[in-house]
Amino acid sequence: MAKVLVCVAWPYANSPIHLGHVAGSLLPPDLYSRYRRLRGDEVLMVSGSDQHGTPITVRAEKEGTTPLEVAERYHEINKRAIEGLDIEFSLFTKTHTENHFRVVSEVFLELLKKGYLYEKSTLQYFCPSCDKFLPDRYVEGACPSCGNEKARGDQCEKCGKTFEGGELVEAKCVHCATVPELRETKHHFIRLSEFQEQLIDWIKDKEHWRPSVQLFTQNWLEAGLEDRPITRDMEWGIPVPLPGQEGKVIYVWFDAVIGYLSASKEWAQLSGDPDAWKAYWTDPAVRSYYFLGKDNIPFHTIIWPAILMGCGGLNLPYDVPANEFLTFKGDKVSKSRGTTIDIPSLLKRFDPDIIRYYVAANMPENKDADFSWEDFEVKINNELVATLGNYYHRVLSFTYKHFGEVPEFVGTAEEREEMMNAIREARDAVAEAMDGCHFKRALKTIMDLAQFGNRHFDSVGPWALIKKDRQACGSALHLHLMLVKALATLTSPYLPSSSEKAWTFLGQESTLQQAGWSAVDSDLEAHQKLNEPKPLFSKIEVEKDEGDPVYGGFETLNLKVGRIVKAQDHPNADSLLLLEVDIGKTIQVVAGLKAYYTKEEMEGRKVVVVSNLKPAKLRGEQSQGMLLAADSGDLVKLASPPEDSVPGDAVSSGLRQSDRLIEFKDFQKLTLRVAAVDGNELDVGRTVRAKGLVELKAKRVVAYLPTPDADEALVLSTDKGPVTVDDAMPGGATVR
């Protein structure tokens, strides 16, 4: 019996957790710990809510409440969601606790004592009007090295250069545009550079790490480590535990990683043995695993190990199986249907085992995986329900109906061995995969075993056999009940609640948890009474898309006729114009058309406006939409609505329009082209059919293509006629 420490990245407490968290960092550790517990090991699995840092204060400010209120609210929501998913933490705590404050302070003082921290005076921006020091992301100015005017306080994203406070040219507060003062302020830095050699040495033998984690860490280390400040001038967080440090707190990234240690200590307190954590942290034989998403790698393979090395006497990570991202290409579709994928709302619609199965089967272990509702439905219905669930049910219900108990096995040793070999082979493969944190592979192996069961069941044909030879039939069923037991055991880390149910149907007294891993191939007592089985999983149905399936992309838009009321130069950009546009109401639009149209040409002009773009700031000015314009490379021309149209008219081509906001990047994915009209056909660089309008008098119109290589296109139009473009535009030119 071994001990294992399982650490899980701390979800940030400013929003509800979503499927990405589950796939990236929450489910894998649960699969791993459940597996280890099943094998009889002792697991300490800890995590909690990361409650400090600027984003939470920003959110609180927006909502007119306190950071504490926000942090506590999401902690509760997320804690409940995690429990709802049957994720079994030894302790899921939070960073805003007395215990955590104390442990972080101790670590801070320990590092200070050993000389790994030093105080250094830096110049930081202070906004006199907001009366506070500004976090780096709230200062903007010009980069001293490349001149980029939109560099942040700590780094220029254009040239990648990082700054010390004060190097920025013409800085201003993003909040109130006040020019901030540079004030001298002292901060504590950690001597990361001191640990470089030790770290390089340490990762040398980490052959078992995932290649991406290994490589990433190595590159980072080879590039060299710079000392980093670990304190900030703000109120929300853990106060620096030294006199004369009022108004300074520990930087959130330093605070959060220490959570693993503080949570372990809190767990020990709660368990009644305050020293119990030591067994997991100081015994070098105990392995510690850190589960997280790929964005979190350096904190766990460099910074946290450095802190641990600095403290001394504590175990470094054994493995850091970071996952890639679960992406949401179909997200737009799901939003238009009013469904969401945050965990609290998902749990209202699906059992935790359903969600766990899908996430495990589609886990982004090696590369980003995509989530779509369709895939969700297909995987659940065809794999979980049809293969595994159906196998359970056909075996259990048939046996229950005809025998009501576990029939006796009276077959040959060969028959028995065939089944047992299949089970043992799968068991060993599953164990090997689980040991190496290859959860998707292990699940696949289990599903293959279920398929073997189905095949075997078919070949035996108990429904026919029972009429000829009841005893032989019972004997075969005995073997299948063994397989059901094996499957229930093997799947229990993945599907804890349905596995227990299957276990109950088998008439077992104990729980599967208690029976443990050996239940995979243990004997079944003949004549053991069975309980009446019910299907363990039912098919799910995800709402289907409404609207025109082909032109659904177009229907995410809301295009309107607009008239430019006023055009002026953008105060802070060379190529942008600031426009007031009447689309039934007046909105402000920033357009990059200065090179192509004068202000005079713009004013009074009728245009087509994408009115449901998510508002964005462009060089500091709000833009609430965009004008459709054709762009052939060097020629740029605005699209024109029909002459007798009026501002506010819908450019819907007779289809539906969305009133939900869409992201600019989603708009970019749509294909809009200039089409040269040629009878009933359109030339968009190649010839396509025109949907809708048959008689087109205009020469150049704007067409929407459902896919870039579709052979039919939708002409953009209001009920008064099509949207046209200057005749000089070639067919096929991009419209955006």
Added chain:
RNA sequence: AGCGGGGUGGGGUAGCCAGGACAUCCCGUCGGGCUCAUAACCCGGAGACCGGUCGUUCAAAUCGACCCCCCGCUACCA
């Protein structure tokens, strides 16, 4: 445009780090079987020159170079 990740039958994927005999599995599709089971299960077929080019090698999906395309983040893309 910069950085990161990826391109494998119609869709989705495994394999790639440690190169080798018919390229994996799921869905779909076509044909068949079965009827215990949640129209579920089982068998068989069709369908891929593993993004492109060049190179290393006896041998490349797998290693290297260049190119094309897609995705994510970032940006004076609106």
